[in-house]
Amino acid sequence: MSIVYQFPMYARLEPRTHPFKGGRITNTDLLTLDKAAKCASTHAGTEIAPGDFLLAAARGEIALRAIVHREARLQKYDGGIYCNQGESTENTVPKGAILNLPLSACQQLANVGRASWRTFDGFEHQNGVLMRFTVATLLDNEPDFETVPTDCRVMGYDVHALADAFIDWPDVTSGAPVVTPDDGKAVERLPDDELAELFDPVKVAALEAMFPDSGRWAGYAERAKRNGLSAAKAGRSLFNPYRAVVWWFNQGHHGWKWERCLRVLANNLPARSMDSKHLLTGEFD
Structure with a gap:
């Protein structure tokens, strides 16, 4: 059987x-x-x-x-x-x-x-x-x-x-502050649309490479309609990296700080957006 x-x-x-x-x-x-x-x-x-x-x-x-x-x-x-x-x-x-x-x-x-x-x-x-x-x-x-x-x-x-x-969560697509799991402080961000437009769509494997989660990204993508990750979809099997990591970060239980997420995003900007790196890190070269 x-x-x-x-x-x-x-x-x-x-x-x-x-x-x-x-x-x-x-x-x-x-x-x-x-x-x-x-x-x-x-x-x-x-x-x-x-x-x-x-x-x-x-x-x-x-x-x-x-x-x-x-x-x-x-x-x-x-x-x-x-x-x-x-x-x-x-x-x-x-x-x-x-x-x-x-x-x-x-x-x-x-x-x-x-x-x-x-x-x-x-x-x-x-x-x-x-x-x-x-x-x-x-x-x-x-x-x-x-x-x-x-x-x-x-x-x-x-x-x-x-x-x-049972806890009410902020709308992660509206530019609301994100709360870090370590210190509980709100992190103010620029509007999501502006930051999301800095990135080109990527596949799930790229998200796993940037934000390792023990291979769970594939499962997150499979259940995107049910778990809310669909807000980050940018095409068939493609996701906007910024919107995807905002969703992932707000799930908690990963041990990352938001500043670390922003640094990883900044290091993975496409060539067309490299001049806007400071929008993520707050630092000017």
């Missing part, structure tokens, strides 16, 4: 700020829905309820996990070993394990407050897009798992991501 990928209807949420201000949690901590809602509300400065996590999970915007209350046998999609290889409990889920819920179970929890499920989701990047797929299934003679919201757990990374989704 081959993998059947589920193309997401909604983009996965990602953290856009740094640091997280909702409490002392890490990306890998597993939190109850009540604890997650409290931390997210503190960070975002607005009320976020446990139900908001269920709705986001039902849309596939975050991952949701659940504690199982009994041991159960399962089979991997390819007939291989899913867990506990070589042990007496091979391909057996132990009581108390915390597993990824399938999207159908997340939707049941959001809609009716309980879920019955028997498949286990995995995640893989395909062409820059995070895809779900069924990695394992309960054996036919095993009854469904039953889950209620108190069984659910959310990772700290997804708590941060959902909290950031």
